Amino acid sequence: MQARSAGNVKVIDVSHHQGAIDWAKVKADGVVGAMVKATEGGGSYVDPTFAANAAGAVKAGLPVGYYHYARPELNSAAQEAAHFADKVKGMKADFPHALDVEGKASRLGGAALTAWCVAWLKAVEQLTSHPVMIYTGASFAKSYLGKSLEQWPLWVAHYEVDQPMDNNTWSAWAIFQYSSEEKVDGIKGNVDMNAMEKAFYDKYVHPVVVPAIPKPTGIDTxxxxxxxxxxxxxxxxxxxxxxxxxxxxxxxxxxxxxxxxxxxxxxxxxxxxxxxxxxxxxxxxxxxxxxxxxxxxxxxxxxxxxxxxx
Incomplete structure (x- = not known):
């Protein structure tokens, strides 16, 4: 796994724990994107600040993504995917939808949990027609998440280090959450801070426009x-x-x-x-x-x- 570098861009992730946010001040403090908690589990839980954070970030001109906190020890992947997809329907989303898997999810064991995550990611891709990725801790990834997940980008958490722990599934991260105690203008208290690879940021915020495909000639068939x-x-x-x-x-x-x-x-x-x-x-x-x-x-x-x- 690569170390974070000066070329990375600064992205925060937020939920109701941050309270009311002044998003204009957040942007002015050098933050260039936000991952916003949307849902949790498979029932009716929606983060209380989801709508306000999504609208505030977009109004401030920040690219946004949304994440779902998984409870695979309680619910099926299909149930949780449907819950998340329903709540983000119609919302402006720049970054991939993220599956947050950690904590009690480990009760399933590595093989079953990996299969659950694959099912959720594929279901959300199908339900939303939007890219997806996975968030987890560095140690959790090493212990519980298998190779079949390597096809999706990794958002990894490992605090107080410049380079997250290696694992056997991903060779690189797209987003690295390196602190949970950062200070940002417009937010009272601490906030999670992430380094995002610039190429990953540009892929979704400044996508390359592919020219129209020329019609085939009699030879190019x-x-x-x-x-x-x-x-x-x-x-x-x-x-x-x-x-x-x-x-x-x-x-x-x-x-x-x-x-x-x-x-x-x-x-x-x-x-x-x-x-x-x-x-x-x-x-x-x-x-x-x-x-x-x-x-x-x-x-x-x-x-x-x-x-x-x-």
């Missing part, structure tokens, strides 16, 4: 699916599939450039070793695409599609 979305069309050359480099870079959020002095394309500052320049466009093979763009690639001969995941 192979569909290229990036993270489950059609991103480009490739072509078959001498029995091998080649893909348009710049469109792949745009879809995956990777910098692609052509350096005229060297007459070569670069990806993330590294020269592309093998490519074909056709009609002013750079094409690369499937294997090179996976290696250079940091993803996994597969070819479906039946559907004539290339799949890339990152």
């Amino acid at each position: 192979i569909k290229v699916v990036v993270n489950d979305k059609l991103a480009a069309y490739g072509r078959m050359i001498d029995g091998h599939v080649y893909l348009p480099l710049r469109l792949l870079g745009d879809a995956l959020g990777v910098d692609v450039e052509w350096r005229a002095a060297e007459a070569s394309p670069y990806v993330g500052g590294k020269i592309v070793p093998y490519y074909k320049l056709i009609d002013g466009k750079t094409y690369i093979g499937v294997r090179v695409a996976a290696e250079m763009l940091g993803g996994k690639a597969s070819w479906d001969n039946g559907t004539k599609k290339v799949y890339l995941y990152k």
